[in-house]
Amino acid sequence: MTTLTGELVPWTVPDQVLAHFRELRREMVRPDTGAWLSAKCEIGYPDKSQIQFNTSEEPSWTTPPADQDYELELSRHPRQPDKIPDWFRTGSG
Numbered sequence: 001m002t003t004l005t006g007e008l009v010p011w012t013v014p015d016q017v018l019a020h021f022r023e024l025r026r027e028m029v030r031p032d033t034g035a036w037l038s039a040k041c042e043i044g045y046p047d048k049s050q051i052q053f054n055t056s057e058e059p060s061w062t063t064p065p066a067d068q069d070y071e072l073e074l075s076r077h078p079r080q081p082d083k084i085p086d087w088f089r090t091g092s093g
Helices: 015-027 065-077 086-091
Strands: 038-044 048-054
Touching: 065 086
Parallel strands: none
Antiparallel strands: 038 048
16 A cells, blocks of 8 residues: 555555455456456545556466466456456466
8 A cells, every 4th residue: 555655554454445356356346347347446545546457468476376267257257258357268278
């Protein structure tokens, strides 16, 4: 997180916020592109916010998913073959 003075400080997303993002992700699934892969949320004090959803670029993983996680993602949120990014295919074997 970046403070008002521009300092980067560690921050852990609260479980309630994660639960809402999981629900939002489920609700935003599209039949052709599946679910978004990552989201960037910027909240500016006092009343500005912006969310960007990524459906194709490889996220900056803290810990990369295991091969079976790619397969699980496609089984839960199928994509048209031409909408599966090359990096995703490589990750899923």
